[in-house]
Amino acid sequence: MELQTFNTLWLIPLFPLLGAAYAGLLGKRIHRRYGELAVSLPTVIMPWISFAVAVSAVVTLAQAGPEVALYNRLWTWIGVDWMQADMAFLVDRLSAVMILVVTFVGSLIHVYSLGYMKGDPGYWRFFAYLNLFMFSMLVLVLGDNFLLMFVGWEGVGLCSYLLISYYYRERDKAAAGMKAFIVNRVGDFGFTLGVFLLFWGLAAANSPSYNPSIQATTAAPVVKRASAKPDPAKLAEHVAFQASWGLAGAPCRSHQALGRASTLGGHAQGHHVEGHATTSLAFRHVERLLEDPVKREGLLSQNVLGLSLVTLVGLLLFLGATGKSAQIPLYVWLPDAMAGPTPVSALIHAATMVTAGVYMLSRLHFLMALTPVAMTVVATVGALTAFFAATIGLFQYDIKKVLAYSTVSQLGFMFVAVGSGAFWVAIFHLMTHAFFKACLFLGSGSVIMGCHHEQDMRLMGGLRKLMPVTAITYFISSAAIAGFPLFSGFFSKDEILWKAFDTGNVILPGGGFVLWLLAAVAALMTSFYMFRSYYMTFSGEYRGGHAHEAHGHDEAHGAHGHLPRESPKTMTIVLGILAALALAGGYVGLPHLWHLPNLFEHWLAPVFEGSAHTLKWAGYGHGLEWGLMITSILIAFAGFFAARWLYRDHRNPTPQKILDSDRRLVRGVHRWVFNKYYVDELYQKTVIQPTLVLSRALSIFDTGFIDAIVNLVGLIGRLFSMLQGWIDRTFIDGLVNLVGDTVMNAGRALRRVQTGRLQAYVYSLVAGSLLMVVAAWLMAA
């Protein structure tokens, strides 16, 4: 890969950041003084500027040739010894797709939000968060190394938290945000561990004699090596390291690293940095390293806990991806995340953030391709997620919940593609999904706004006449997601099904067929529940009015009138654009079968070139491919007609009959699926409660045991000193007091002699004199 410096890349994330700072720091005051538009317009314009810069970058990239990537290094972020992570942005053809999708869809949703959020008291907050999200997402996509990607990764998680909890006064909604963040943290746990493992595995592979230890046992040889005269061969190897470690693209860095190594070597003799190249966490350096067969073997030969290191890395990274991209087992946060405002659901929980896991694994295609086990797990989990999420989607009544489970399911499709080794297809579906799912969510937002914040589809109906633009766009997008021929979703989803069938990269009994079957059934259900939601919402008569009159508690609704009305222009225009893309966005990736150029695959081919030779395909013939394509078309229509038959105009009594069925099996299964297989409850019982119990137990242990010991020691000290004090008082001090007391008592006795009577003194004087006389006489005698 050739790097071409493109010094304005950093502007792409910068603008939304500026917008976020503007709205976040000043927004409240500006809102109060100058009104809503003063807050929102700058923040809505910022993503558009980013989009413009992104377009210019992508145009430059397209002109520069297939092997070029745009690179913009700002500063060394974390550089310690031989490890280095830069604050650097990179646009290759993969991130080019991503930034276009993110900035374009994101910008559209900003525009949509102008109308949707009108009159909300937290207006400034909303736009600040939304801009901050754009910033984080762009950092995620543009980051040239793991750690920088992780900044974006966590940043979008934070924004997701903030936006889900946007209506924070309602405890449930706030809790949903918390859930999202914490579940994502579980994924991050895997992600970080995966990075660590990969990093040290690479470091070991990079240098066979590598030993980070400076411990006693291994220290001696290190010293010896350093104090010996530099061996020319070794020096050559050292330089070769620099070159092979992918530093050719950034010669300045290589010099820096060399200079650093030499100064350190000269400075602290015997320093272990000698002979080590800077180990970068940049994706392209890792890829470059793994292109070297020796190094690749070095990595592949390492085992951890009986598992191949690469497999473990792949699985851990996938754990991270399941968190962000809502796959089994960590998908539980996404349905709850619908608590946020609908534009947020469209932007974050459908079009961009949740696809981060797909993006990340595609970015690491060279690594994933090395480990069939991890690929198998990815594909299987993806297929299962697609299937189970679709089953849950069948029974939801909340329009946003339907879309949420559909998103989980569609993300599962993307992971099927990733796991099958069809990375470009995953990205393709990611893009088309961004269009139609954003359109669907925004359409549902429009419906929800029209229905005065009612989300239950049973209380909708008949909206086609009342909200024609919304209805049409919703239908188009539903058709796209269901995979109607010539709609965008058809191309991407069909390609996924085909690749899943054809894959040779998974080690499953039955190969790709199992994947295909699960995905195909999921596709059938997708088509069904999407049109179910369409017909429940838009066909028949409006059923919401009565409910509202019955409630009758909300005065504000009276002013709006009871019947839903079409949303403002800012929203419908956005819906129109997205619907157009949902319709036509797939033409960039036409199937090979049709002998038309597949622009999308061609565009991404250089990116995934590295892993192309590692991947294996069953190589089924065209006949089968045609067959599968027709099957998927049939599936799409089957779902459509079933839904139309059951739900159109709300006339068919069958669904209600099934619900009212007395048969225990039917009721049981329905309840089980309707309650999402009780997974939340399971996690509550198995993870959250034990954690809380453990924390409480440890806290009691802390005060009741550890601190008690400390206090006990203190108490023992005090008791001991009390004993000492008693001994001191009784014996030692007793002796001293005895002397004093004796004197006192003597004095007390003697004072009686002093009577104060004159005569008494004279008596004693006389007596004394006589005594002396007698004594003198006696002595003389």
Add this chain to the structure above:
Amino acid sequence: MIIGLNHFQVVSALLFGLGLLTIITRRNAVAVLMGVELVLNAGLVNLVAISRYQTGGLDGQIFALFGVVLAAAEAVVALAIVLQLFRARRSVDTIDVTDMRG
């Protein structure tokens, strides 16, 4: 009979005894004071007598004169004290004045 030293000494001894008796027996402070004068004078008689009969010269006499002057001064001071005592206590009985008791 020749009056000799012994006679003087007997007189002196009698004087001393009477003085002492006065001091001991009388409770009136003035009387006690008088007893003290007697005792003092007994000593002075002794001084003069011994100087005259034994040592010669006038040492004893001079000393006695000093003693007389001293006694006078002492009497003045003592009487002043007694007077003050009387003023303060309305009594000159030594029994009443036991403030120095331990």
Add this chain to the structure above:
Amino acid sequence: MNYQTNSYLLTWMIFTPAIGIGVILAALGLRARLNLAQRQIDQIARGVGFAATLMVGALSLVLWSRYDSGSSALQFVHHFVWMRSWNIEYFVGIDGLSVALVILTALTFIIAMIASVPWWGKIEDGHHPHFSKRRVSGYIILFLLLEMGVLGTFCAQDFFLFYVFWEVMLLPMYFLIGVWGAPPRVDEQGRVRGGPYAAIKFFLYTLAGSVLMLLAMIAVYYTSGPSTLVDGTKALHTFSIPALTQMAQAGLFAHAAPILGVDFVKIIFVALFLGFAVKVPMFPFHTWLPDAHVDAPTPISVILAGILLKTGGYGILRFDVQIFGGALAWAAGAIGALGVISILYGAFVCMAQKDLKKLIAYSSVSHMGFVLLGIAALTPQGMTGAMFQMISHGVVSAMLFLLVGVIYDRAHTRDIEGFGGLAAQMPEYTGLTGLAFMASLGLPGLAGFVGEILVFLGAFGAADTAFRGYVAVAALSVIVTAGYYLWTMHRMFLGELNKKWEGLWDMNWRERLALYPLAVLTIVLGFYPAPVFALVDTSLHSLLAALPRLVGG
């Protein structure tokens, strides 16, 4: 290496607070003559406090600008013989191990000073007198004495001098917690708790640790070989840290006679380590910390968490690693394990806390565990991570404790459950708390992350592969930490506003002045940590490079 005096900067820094103390004492002495009212004395004391801390801050900036980060030798040395009969010298100087901490100290004391005055805004509702209005001159004097002790501890290069400053730190802290802290109270279990209890616990606990240190110091002194004092006279033994280091590198201590059948290096290592571990604080010697924090006044908590804990980490680096690193290979596994236990244990205990300040105190236990883990890893990344973690924890925990002070000044309670919905009432406060929480839970792009990731990364690559397991276990704390912070956020700030707290007012300028610099620093260090790396890297490198020689093989 024979270090001669080449600068008086550090001496000026250390004793600038002492000058401040002198001025306040003079004002107190001249009080009657100048006819000063109590209020005027108080204001003078506060003014002098500010002047002194700002002066130290300015000197620390000079220090930073003139510090040569390319050298691992001691800089700004001031060196003369102090007590000749015991070969004790006055020897101050700094290198990469201490320079960042000295600068952090100067900053933290300025911030704490801002939090110690009742200026620039409403701090009380009239019912609860604020600690900053009680016995002001005494407070400021002790405060400055504390600053002197801390600066001296970081700068001393003579073991004896170090010990003196170490103890100087202790005394003012005792009074500051005991006198200006919470009044004695009886808790639910009927035990007497409060400022005096916490102060005496802190004092005795730390003192017990320093007794071990004293014994070790004496043993080291008598084991040390002959050296030369700075004025050229020969000495039989020495307290000089650079000289001791040289002797250690020559294998003197590695080959010294065992004590009680245990290797000299090991027993000294352990004695010193225990002394420092109490300060860090490391599980299981941490229980003084929650008590001390809960009952200390806000600025003292800030100093305690921001600076005093770091003296423990610094001591470990300076003595246990630099001089007695010979025992590290033997002890590293245990230290790493204790670090991991501290990390996880602290995090779990946090989750169960109901008192906000106690929660943050326990989070300090958790976050300082990273320092131990990083040091024990014996990799450059781990070391640098540990060092950075100390700095970032200094900034972030200072912020957290200031924030607790903000809410306590208003509500006079810290019971997390008792709040709710504060986001609507105090949006600015909520935002800053959110930032501090995020920084503390290690959100990338904020200061806490850099240290954490480096420690993890470094520990993962330790030669002892058990450390991989340690990291895997310790990394669970990222989940638990997120859990308790977000849950706290949830309980305090989100939901409907508790009617009881409708009278609370948002941040005032005094709090903004203290918090915003830290908030900015949190973000800047998150994205641009290079200045800190530049300060510490060279010295840590040479510290690690010298380790093999300490073994004396």
